[in-house]
Amino acid sequence: MASLKEVRNRIVSVNSTQQITKAMKMVAAAKLRRAQDSILQMRPYAQKLGEMLLTVSSGSESAADSPLKAVRAVEKVLIVVVTSDRGLCGAFNTNIIKATIQLIESKYAAQAAKGNVEIFAIGKKGAESLIRRGFTVNTAYTDLFGRLSFVNAKNAAEEIMRDFSEGRYDKVDIVYNEFKNVATQIIHTDPYLPIVAENQSTKSKKTEVNYIFEPDEDEILAELIPKSLKIQLYRAVLESNASEQGARMTAMDKATENAQELLKDLRLVYNRTRQAAITKEILEIVGGAEALKN
Template sequence: MANLKDLRNRISSVGSTMQITSAMKMVSAAKLSKAQDAIAKMRPYADTLKELLQDLSASLDNEANSPFTVEREVKNVLIIAVSSNKGLAGAFNSNIVKQVKTLATGRFKNEKISLAVIGKKAYEVLDSKSYIIDYHNEELVNHIDYKEVASFTEKIMKDFEAETYDQVVLVYNHFKNAGTQIVLTEDFLPIKQDMLDAEAETNQIDYIFEQEKQTIVEELIPKALKMQLFKALRDSIASEHGARMTAMHKATDNAKELRDDLKLSYNKARQAAITNEILEIVAGAEALSD
């Protein structure tokens, strides 16, 4: 049976761990509340911008000429992978890495794959796997700012326009609720005209234009792309805090269960030690009486 001192040390250690995981859970819950509020406020704008672009594109009868709607033979693919800079969030980051590997060995197995990794954790794993990483940015996760996201998006748009990449896809965790994060893979570039037209067929609105429709569409497409990546980052951050809060909640429960088991073992060991001491005293008394 384990030594009483060792058991006391383990109980103390597990108790300290439980306090840490409990505190981390509360911190993540507070951050989640802010992140959830931010994504909830942003989604209506992003969805309305997408619907507006769809309606305008459909009204142009496939005449929208933009470098970002050009479909080429796919030879070079860029995968934008959004992760976090910190761990202890369950499978949050590993799911992103797993999806990137799935795309590389499945959908794009015959194409040249390059990566744009946002966040430290996915970068550490993917860099060690000898993937080609053209972009790596950790600050977008630490301090999410629309101007920084727009600047990052513009670099990718320029590379697509210069035909460095023929297709760009976006991989990130979509926030459903605190306990559920869904890994999404979205086509980022090119914007497929037939998709826009098909989605807009049942929801066309008769707008009054102050400029030519073509001009407005050309201005809206870059804005929509920047907003798509910005929304993905907001989604990912909310998902990260939700995943970490859930992971720390489970870790706290597991620590409590382990501590209770150790206390039970300690009490049994202590009771056994006391019993042995009593038996020794009784045996000694009987020996003296004889």
């Protein structure tokens, strides 16, 4: 049985840990409110912009000439992986890493065997984990969450679009967590490039619409296509940020509850050990008294 001093030290240690986890839960809750407001405001705009792009570009000859719509034989693949910069958020990062590896093994195994699969990491945890597994990782934007803004996400999207347009990659996918609620995050594996127009079955169900372009079709599509892709990446980053704070809040809440249960058990052990020590001392005193009496 552990000594009283050892049990007392463990109680102090667990109590300090519980205070830290409780504080981290409160910080995550405050960040979650801001992140949730941001993504709820972004979603309608991003969805409508994406619908507009697909609808307009599907019937446009000018859009067909865009290098961002070029469909090539898939030889070189880039996977954009959005994780967090810090840990202590449960299985948030682990699930993304597993989904990324599963995507590569199931869809791009042939390209991976040739060394033609690269990772564009947004978030330090994903970069570190995938580097350890031997993947080629671009770590230029691993600190994006430390200064999260549309400008920084835009720069990352522009780099991806430039590499795709120059033929460095033939296919770009993005893996991220979509925020549903505090306890639930949904992993998404979405195609990013090339832009795929609406299929014929979908188009046939819709009424044909003649658009009047102002100032002109080429200029509008040249602006709309890159902007839509930038917004799509920024939305994925905002979704991941809100999901991270929700996951961390849940993880710290569970850690606080577990610390409380551990403190309860340790206090019980402490009281039992203390009672045993007192009983032993009483028996020694009584035994000594009886010995003197005899």
